[in-house]
Amino acid sequence: MDHPSVVRLASEQHGLVSSRQARELGAGRGAIAHAVGSGRWTRLMPGVLAVGAPLGTFHERAMAAVLSTEPSWLSHSSAAWLWGWNVRHSRPEVTVNSSRRVSRAGVRVHHSGETSSAHVACRAGIPVTTPARTLLDLSGRMPTDELAAALDLALTQRAITLAELVSMLAGLPTGGGRRPAKLARLVEMRQEGRRGDSHLEARVIRLLDASGLPTPVCQHPISLEGRRYRLDLAWPELRRFAETDGFAFHGHRSAFDADRRRQNALVAAGWVGVRITSDFTDREVVSAVRALLDVPAGGLPGPAEDPA
Helix, strand or coil, X not given: CCCHHHHHHHHHCCCXXXXXXXXXCCCCHHHHHHHHHCCCEEEEECCEEEECCCCXXXXXXXXXXXXXXXXXXXXXXXXXXXXXXXCCCCXXXXXXXXXXXXXXXXXXXXXXXXXXXXXXXXXXXXXXXXXXXXXXXXXCCCCHHHHXXXXXXXXXXXXXXXXXXXXXXXXXXXXXXXXXHHHHHHHHHHHCCCCCXXXXXXXXXXXXXXXXXXXXXXXXXXXXXXXXXXXXXXXXXXXXXXEEECXXXXXXXXXXXXXXXXXXXXXXXXXXXEEEECCCCHHHHHHHHHHHHHCCCCCCCCCCCCCC
16 A cells, blocks of 8 residues: 555655655655555656656656756746746756756756755745746847747736846856846846837847847937937947837827927937837848948938038
């Protein structure tokens, strides 16, 4: 007969227990071997037992990876999937302390010196990196627009706050394939209240980075004719800017008119810009910005003088 305490624990861990847990609950090595031999339990991974028939679900595979490498936490793309974000993933990913050298077939193991308990949560009964740590861990791997989508979804779910992200970015050094500057740029955009067209802005930034074009300043503040504006993407030293327009950006005639006045004020002040919509192809985005930045840095030529 199976040990009730082992069965109870397995019911809380997606049908699984570690060999260590089973022994601590009173199941000796002989009892474990007998349960496995009789087919009541299954050795799913090194040190992991399925109490009953394995189900092959994502949660089961994730829990098995964590139990087989304990102490560890589900992380990276696997953590993102567990948090409910639409992120591509395949084999389970876990993070262990860098002082341990661990490897498992079918599991991607990350070794990190930053494994504070403040970076770990529990979701669906599985130890997992917090949403903030997960986003930072993925910042070097995910394209900017995909990272922006994951960030916006996490904010919508109330799984994270911008303040938590700022704290995480300040507390973790660059390393482990992370790109904190990329995530910090997205956080800055959202601190300015820019959520509507942020996916398009993030896509443009990714394309510019990949093309080797100068990185713009996001939400650059500017005062013109006594009014304060923000430019979506700007190269202030060149007086160049790019605006990202969603399809439904102008919901009212007043907004349409205000935007044209703003555009005229920018031109009068010597700024040169382009407008980019979500319908632009990647090539069109890069081509438009490349042409924009090739304009002489002195700005538009002044009015022609009358001939003598």
